[in-house]
Amino acid sequence: MKVENSVIPTQEQMAGFLAPGPDGPISMVNLLKFRSKASYEDGRETELTGAEAYAIYSRGVMQTLAKVGGKIVFSGEVSRLMLGEVEELWDSVAIAQYPSRAAMLKMMQLPEYQEISLHRSAGLAGQLNIETANAVIF
Secondary structure, eight states, rough: OOOOOBSSHHHHHHHHHSSSSSSSEEEEEEEEESSSSOTTTTTOOOOOOHHHHHHHHHHHHHHHHHTTTTEEEEEOOOOOSSSOSSSOOOOOEEEESSHHHHHHHHHHHHHHHHHHHHHHHHHHHEEEEEEEOOOOOO
């Protein structure tokens, strides 16, 4: 199994996201790997770690999630690998629930989401984002 972290979806992955898909709620499982030091695309100087920059994004994304009826249902630091084998562990896991793919797309297009997404890019070395269908929103 090949595992490759990324920050931006490929064209194929984005096309799959935009294609008709499951009706109803989805959950996105996020396996996050942080940079040791945040790196902003605009070249700004910062003393933030990648985790600290991503935390700024996380606080903002909770508000934008709420605007589209979504929420974070789990977030935690990875402490060890219990089963299986990977070359390197992720730093954190988060699960976000959305009423639909359309709701997630709507959130990504909100101006306030666009403003905070720079902290996501600055903080992440990469991630895996796994969509699950037929999610139950509690």
